[in-house]
Amino acid sequence: MAPRLAGGGGAVSTVGRRLLEIRHVSKTYGSGDSATHAIADVSFAVDDREFVCVVGPSGCGKTTLLKCVGGLLAPTNGDILLRGTRVTSPPEEMALVFQEYGRSLMPWSTVRNNVLLPLRHKKLTRQKRNALVEEALEAVGLTPFIDRYPWQLSGGMQQRVAIARALAYQPAILLMDEPFASVDAQTRGDLEDLILRVREEFAITILFVTHDIDESVYLSDRVIVLTHGPTEVKASIDVDLPFPRDQIATKELPDFAHLRGHVYRLINREQVESGEELAATLKTATKGDRP
Amino acid sequence: MAAIAAEIAVPLLILAAWQAWTVHANDPLFPRLSTILVQFKEMWLFSQFHLHVVPSLIRIGAGFTLAVIIGLIIGIPLGLSRWGRLLAMPHIEWWRAMPPPALLPISILLLHSIGDRQKISFIAFFCLFPILLNTIDGVRGIDPTLIETTRSYGVGGFERIRRVVLPAALPQIFAGMRTSLSLAVIMMVLTEYFSSTSGVGYVLLISKNTFQLAPMWAAIVLIGVLGYLLNVLLILVERRVLAWHRGWRAAAAQ
Numbered sequence: 001m002a003p004r005l006a007g008g009g010g011a012v013s014t015v016g017r018r019l020l021e022i023r024h025v026s027k028t029y030g031s032g033d034s035a036t037h038a039i040a041d042v043s044f045a046v047d048d049r050e051f052v053c054v055v056g057p058s059g060c061g062k063t064t065l066l067k068c069v070g071g072l073l074a075p076t077n078g079d080i081l082l083r084g085t086r087v088t089s090p091p092e093e094m095a096l097v098f099q100e101y102g103r104s105l106m107p108w109s110t111v112r113n114n115v116l117l118p119l120r121h122k123k124l125t126r127q128k129r130n131a132l133v134e135e136a137l138e139a140v141g142l143t144p145f146i147d148r149y150p151w152q153l154s155g156g157m158q159q160r161v162a163i164a165r166a167l168a169y170q171p172a173i174l175l176m177d178e179p180f181a182s183v184d185a186q187t188r189g190d191l192e193d194l195i196l197r198v199r200e201e202f203a204i205t206i207l208f209v210t211h212d213i214d215e216s217v218y219l220s221d222r223v224i225v226l227t228h229g230p231t232e233v234k235a236s237i238d239v240d241l242p243f244p245r246d247q248i249a250t251k252e253l254p255d256f257a258h259l260r261g262h263v264y265r266l267i268n269r270e271q272v273e274s275g276e277e278l279a280a281t282l283k284t285a286t287k288g289d290r291p
Numbered sequence: 292m293a294a295i296a297a298e299i300a301v302p303l304l305i306l307a308a309w310q311a312w313t314v315h316a317n318d319p320l321f322p323r324l325s326t327i328l329v330q331f332k333e334m335w336l337f338s339q340f341h342l343h344v345v346p347s348l349i350r351i352g353a354g355f356t357l358a359v360i361i362g363l364i365i366g367i368p369l370g371l372s373r374w375g376r377l378l379a380m381p382h383i384e385w386w387r388a389m390p391p392p393a394l395l396p397i398s399i400l401l402l403h404s405i406g407d408r409q410k411i412s413f414i415a416f417f418c419l420f421p422i423l424l425n426t427i428d429g430v431r432g433i434d435p436t437l438i439e440t441t442r443s444y445g446v447g448g449f450e451r452i453r454r455v456v457l458p459a460a461l462p463q464i465f466a467g468m469r470t471s472l473s474l475a476v477i478m479m480v481l482t483e484y485f486s487s488t489s490g491v492g493y494v495l496l497i498s499k500n501t502f503q504l505a506p507m508w509a510a511i512v513l514i515g516v517l518g519y520l521l522n523v524l525l526i527l528v529e530r531r532v533l534a535w536h537r538g539w540r541a542a543a544a545q
Contacts, residue, residue: 070443096443103436107539108458117454118444149535151542169444 020046025078040230053216056226062209095166099178101159105150115165136168156187173205330505347490354414362422370430387420405486414478418471425467429460476518
């Protein structure tokens with residue numbers, strides 16, 4: 001069982017348990033009149049071994065936020081702190097899993113070598129490296145396919161390779177950017193259960209971005225709801241559903257339905273508001289000076 | 292089997308037509324096919340092989356290999372660096388637009404050589420451009436998701452180039468190499484026309500100057516055969532090295 005930790009958008013929780021902290025992060029692309037404000041001001045924290053899902057309306061800058069957290073993009077303002085240290089480049093304690101598994105795996109390498117790639121520059125013995133690769137592939141159930149190429153596998157299996165690669169890297173925190181958005185519903189359920197299982201097995205913290213509300217509630221200890229861009233945190237909702245979770249039993253719980261509805265309403269309202277806002281902006285834009 | 296038979300049938304028909312026509316026309320400019328083939332056998336199988344064919348092959352091989360190595364060494368960094376490209380592309384385009392014969396005389400002066408050094412350098416120089424441009428393009432075309440993946444896992448430097456950048460660009464680099472290889476044959480013949488004492492191009496020119504048309508045609512046939520076989524060889528290497536690419540594309544097409 002994963003320890004249930006007190007959540008609450010960066011409110012309490014003891015400092016020692018806090019793994020990741022996002023402090024007043026904003027991101028603006030471009031400058032001057034053509035500037036796009038992707039993220040306005042986002043702050044929240046993730047505790048050690050916590051599973052946090054970030055949901056928001058589509059196009060709300062979830063991916064941008066995750067890339068900032070992962071050290072791939074520099075935030076315009078604010079700080080990302082991992083165990084109190086500022087993140088300026090991708091840290092060794094983080095691993096990132098993208099939505100596009102087909103594009104993040106190397107088609108010229110076997111499954112084994114894909115998982116091995118990030119371990120090659122770590123100071124490990126050859127045996128240790130191979131053991132990590134085999135253990136990770138075992139955990140995602142791909143041992144028989146270790147010498148295949150990714151393109152010989154189905155979409156769901158390819159994403160499992162990407163997850164195994166992240167696990168073998170032994171990160172403290174796993175960042176996942178809509179990892180199950182491009183697989184069919186059945187596979188998606190299997191992958192959700194798989195990630196819950198490896199989370200236990202590898203005692204790992206997960207920050208999981210998704211646009212799927214059911215998924216966010218089903219998987220997490222806490223759901224962070226974002227506003228439409230420029231993004232802010234709308235709400236942080238603790239998910240007190242029991243573990244282990246089950247695709248049928250958990251989703252039949254009244255608490256599940258209640259939480260799901262709560263998140264849904266928050267996002268729906270958000271979309272209505274942003275729609276009105278958009279209409280207003282368009283009106284002013286058409287009225288405004290055109291060259 | 293049927294495919295190979297079809298591939299061979301058409302050239303055989305053309306050769307038969309040539310033989311029939313040359314016998315009928317009896318034109319000294321177009322010796323009979325049978326005469327050319329006898330000449331071919333006498334010269335190239337194998338009495339003059341080491342004297343003229345081997346030097347030509349060495350020049351092609353060395354010039355082409357040099358072009359591949361330099362193309363990768365320059366092309367990969369340029370593919371990765373926007374500033375590098377901004378600075379280098381005008382120069383690359385300028386030299387690429389230069390017709391090779393325009394540089395042949397000066398290459399002899401600059402390299403103080405009419406031997407293999409000048410010939411190999413000349414071949415390498417003009418073979419460089421297709422490989423270089425394809426390398427730059429191939430490296431630029433790498434999927435940004437893959438680059439971000441390697442960045443997030445801290446895979447950098449030589450490891451990144453060896454395991455990610457080079458393999459990703461390799462299909463396009465091979466396309467450049469195929470163009471370059473045919474250029475190498477052209478450049479080989481061209482350099483051997485000019486201040487040379489060996490090579491297939493040299494034999495071709497000398498035969499023409501002494502009105503020995505059968506040896507000249509035999510040299511022409513040999514150059515065609517060499518170009519064809521070299522291309523086949525490169526395709527075989529490509530199939531082996533890029534086996535993953537064919538599988539990947541087939542899987543993507545499904």
